[in-house]
Amino acid sequence: MDNFKYLAIVEWAKKYIESEGLKPNDRFLTEKQLCAIHGVSRQTVRQAMMRLESENVICRVRGSGTFVSSRASSPAAAPAKKTVGVISTYFSDYIFPYIVTGIESVLGEAGYSMQLAITHNQVIEETQALESMISSGVCGLIVEPSKSALPNPNMPLYRELRENGVPLVFFNAKYPWADFPCVSMDDEAAGKKVTDHLFDNGHRSIAGIFALDDIQGHKRYSGYVNSCLEHSVKGFEQNVFWYATADRNNIFRYARDKLIDLFSETTAAVCYNDKLAVGLLKFCRENGISVPGDLSVVGIDDSRYASICEVPLTTVRHPHSMLGSAAAEILIGMIERSRPDPADRIFTPELIVRSSVAKLK
Amino acid sequence: MDNFKYLAIVEWAKKYIESEGLKPNDRFLTEKQLCAIHGVSRQTVRQAMMRLESENVICRVRGSGTFVSSRASSPAAAPAKKTVGVISTYFSDYIFPYIVTGIESVLGEAGYSMQLAITHNQVIEETQALESMISSGVCGLIVEPSKSALPNPNMPLYRELRENGVPLVFFNAKYPWADFPCVSMDDEAAGKKVTDHLFDNGHRSIAGIFALDDIQGHKRYSGYVNSCLEHSVKGFEQNVFWYATADRNNIFRYARDKLIDLFSETTAAVCYNDKLAVGLLKFCRENGISVPGDLSVVGIDDSRYASICEVPLTTVRHPHSMLGSAAAEILIGMIERSRPDPADRIFTPELIVRSSVAKLK
Numbered sequence: 001m002d003n004f005k006y007l008a009i010v011e012w013a014k015k016y017i018e019s020e021g022l023k024p025n026d027r028f029l030t031e032k033q034l035c036a037i038h039g040v041s042r043q044t045v046r047q048a049m050m051r052l053e054s055e056n057v058i059c060r061v062r063g064s065g066t067f068v069s070s071r072a073s074s075p076a077a078a079p080a081k082k083t084v085g086v087i088s089t090y091f092s093d094y095i096f097p098y099i100v101t102g103i104e105s106v107l108g109e110a111g112y113s114m115q116l117a118i119t120h121n122q123v124i125e126e127t128q129a130l131e132s133m134i135s136s137g138v139c140g141l142i143v144e145p146s147k148s149a150l151p152n153p154n155m156p157l158y159r160e161l162r163e164n165g166v167p168l169v170f171f172n173a174k175y176p177w178a179d180f181p182c183v184s185m186d187d188e189a190a191g192k193k194v195t196d197h198l199f200d201n202g203h204r205s206i207a208g209i210f211a212l213d214d215i216q217g218h219k220r221y222s223g224y225v226n227s228c229l230e231h232s233v234k235g236f237e238q239n240v241f242w243y244a245t246a247d248r249n250n251i252f253r254y255a256r257d258k259l260i261d262l263f264s265e266t267t268a269a270v271c272y273n274d275k276l277a278v279g280l281l282k283f284c285r286e287n288g289i290s291v292p293g294d295l296s297v298v299g300i301d302d303s304r305y306a307s308i309c310e311v312p313l314t315t316v317r318h319p320h321s322m323l324g325s326a327a328a329e330i331l332i333g334m335i336e337r338s339r340p341d342p343a344d345r346i347f348t349p350e351l352i353v354r355s356s357v358a359k360l361k
Numbered sequence: 362m363d364n365f366k367y368l369a370i371v372e373w374a375k376k377y378i379e380s381e382g383l384k385p386n387d388r389f390l391t392e393k394q395l396c397a398i399h400g401v402s403r404q405t406v407r408q409a410m411m412r413l414e415s416e417n418v419i420c421r422v423r424g425s426g427t428f429v430s431s432r433a434s435s436p437a438a439a440p441a442k443k444t445v446g447v448i449s450t451y452f453s454d455y456i457f458p459y460i461v462t463g464i465e466s467v468l469g470e471a472g473y474s475m476q477l478a479i480t481h482n483q484v485i486e487e488t489q490a491l492e493s494m495i496s497s498g499v500c501g502l503i504v505e506p507s508k509s510a511l512p513n514p515n516m517p518l519y520r521e522l523r524e525n526g527v528p529l530v531f532f533n534a535k536y537p538w539a540d541f542p543c544v545s546m547d548d549e550a551a552g553k554k555v556t557d558h559l560f561d562n563g564h565r566s567i568a569g570i571f572a573l574d575d576i577q578g579h580k581r582y583s584g585y586v587n588s589c590l591e592h593s594v595k596g597f598e599q600n601v602f603w604y605a606t607a608d609r610n611n612i613f614r615y616a617r618d619k620l621i622d623l624f625s626e627t628t629a630a631v632c633y634n635d636k637l638a639v640g641l642l643k644f645c646r647e648n649g650i651s652v653p654g655d656l657s658v659v660g661i662d663d664s665r666y667a668s669i670c671e672v673p674l675t676t677v678r679h680p681h682s683m684l685g686s687a688a689a690e691i692l693i694g695m696i697e698r699s700r701p702d703p704a705d706r707i708f709t710p711e712l713i714v715r716s717s718v719a720k721l722k
Contacts, residue, residue, distance in 0.1 A: 123586075124595045149510075151583035153590055176537070212573045212603050222512035225484075229514055234485050237607075242573050244603050250619065258608075258615040 463685025
């Protein structure tokens with residue numbers, strides 16, 4: 001995933017030039033210094049430098065070094081009206097680098113630069129990101145909501161954006177009260193497909209483990225419920241375990257006994273996403289539960305984890321970079337052709353069968 | 362709370378007469394038999410008998426015994442158009458008997474009988490309750506939603522009720538997608554009042570423990586968040602623990618270590634309701650945490666628990682039977698005066714200060 005880190009360095013470098021008060025033709029940091037500061041490879045820094053050069057933020061003079069571009073700090077170099085703010089819950093891991101790269105490639109081709117902020121799924125960090133982007137006058141926003149299934153104190157900020165006609169596209173989920181278009185996978189279909197697959201393989205007693213704070217968790221749960229009902233299984237409510245995203249790794253420690261009980265009464269588990277499923281595989285190994293012999297496990301998202309983890313995961317495919325590209329395309333349409341209310345774009349996920357599901361007799 | 366059990370016996374008796382095929386003037390069960398069947402006191406059975414007699418379901422002949430009324434099984438005795446269906450998550454415990462009694466007293470005075478069903482907060486039991494009440498042709502419904510914060514497979518049933526013009530009033534919470542009036546406490550104000558009270562007493566690091574599956578949990582959390590933000594406390598997201606209602610008693614066992622960690626970093630805890638707070642008091646005693654010396658605890662609802670538990674609880678007052686009465690009054694207005702869309706009725710809760718909060722210097 002390291003090859004996506006350069007985007008964070010690009011953003012960091014722009015802020016560095018501003019906060020250090022560097023003037024045009026001032027000497028910029030060397031590749032070596034950037035490697036040390038960010039703890040990344042020379043290759044990653046080179047990608048960042050190329051991007052900074054192409055955006056006319058720096059210029060490299062062979063044999064002399066790297067300098068702040070003569071246009072870097074002038075408004076003409078990076079006019080606010082050509083900057084799009086991108087707010088994501090995470091960035092450097094899982095499916096997020098692909099999504100952000102999809103956004104960035106479409107924005108870049110259309111001549112927009114990207115200002116990136118990460119919320120770690122914290123509403124307080126979302127407040128800060130929104131305020132900073134509003135004050136820097138971005139021409140549009142692409143936002144992944146934080147804790148989309150819970151009440152959110154940033155509701156007034158989103159209302160303000162709407163009233164001021166700021167183009168905004170959500171990705172992965174949308175706040176139910178926010179009137180902006182959204183690009184997402186069909187999460188309900190995803191939850192239903194993996195659960196149907198377990199029923200098709202003879203399972204009847206199926207655990208579901210879902211994120212409680214994201215709308216995706218609720219929708220994937222809804223697909224799981226609909227599959228159970230279609231298969232006339234009524235006792236499923238006892239087989240659901242909910243966790244807060246921030247606890248994803250902790251639950252296998254603090255809720256160990258509860259999970260052991262749950263898996264002793266079920267033959268399969270639907271996991272909110274591949275990341276959780278990978279944690280569950282480790283938990284099973286440590287507790288002597290064989291996968292898929294004792295417990296079948298399915299994930300959602302088809303992240304890189306799914307194919308390389310200890311038991312290759314059956315999962316459904318998230319559109320990854322295509323989803324990011326679609327979000328950027330819709331946003332550009334809103335900015336340039338003043339389309340105020342484009343429709344949501346929903347990707348239908350495809351089941352990917354690997355080795356984590358046993359066929360019951 | 363035993364004195365409210367008679368209502369369940371009344372409903373049971375009506376079904377018993379029907380399922381046993383008892384005809385008018387057939388001998389009905391004795392008080393002694395009913396005591397044995399239901400494991401309740403003679404006093405409770407007498408209340409049930411009085412109610413059954415007043416509804417003309419049975420008649421008691423001094424010196425002879427109790428008989429099925431000559432009108433009991435005829436449609437005229439309990440015409441479907443005069444029966445209101447009441448669906449509640451729980452019944453025999455906590456604030457629920459008071460709410461149902463409030464409903465029952467208003468319905469009874471207006472000449473309606475009540476058909477009662479309990480869902481145990483399970484959507485599957487809600488399906489069964491709704492279907493049974495629709496098929497028995499009730500003239501209106503008073504419903505406490507089950508798992509109101511999660512996707513619900515009964516959405517089509519509610520849509521059908523709406524399209525058929527069946528009067529319905531929700532209490533305690535409403536499904537966000539269901540277009541019926543609701544009678545509730547202002548849960549956001551409740552969460553805010555108890556949290557404000559902790560700030561007023563010098564607390565800054567405040568844990569919040571909320572039910573994840575009910576809208577009330579989300580709203581009380583929202584009040585907690587707003588109080589934190591008004592007091593410029595930003596790190597609150599790390600101090601929130603969510604649980605599923607069905608796990609309310611289990612969390613103190615399975616999530617013990619997580620809770621111990623949480624309370625070591627906070628000086629107070631906002632509990633979703635008094636029931637949870639009582640569990641927390643026991644947990645604190647068992648783990649050597651003094652209340653309010655080491656940890657201040659606040660509840661919500663002002664149930665009977667709040668005044669009689671080991672440390673009398675500071676809490677806010679739920680309207681209890683007044684809320685039930687208001688729900689019944691609104692429903693009767695919808696039935697008799699064909700008011701299709703009355704406004705929601707929201708009760709403002711009042712803070713009740715007892716002994717569970719310490720003043721920090």
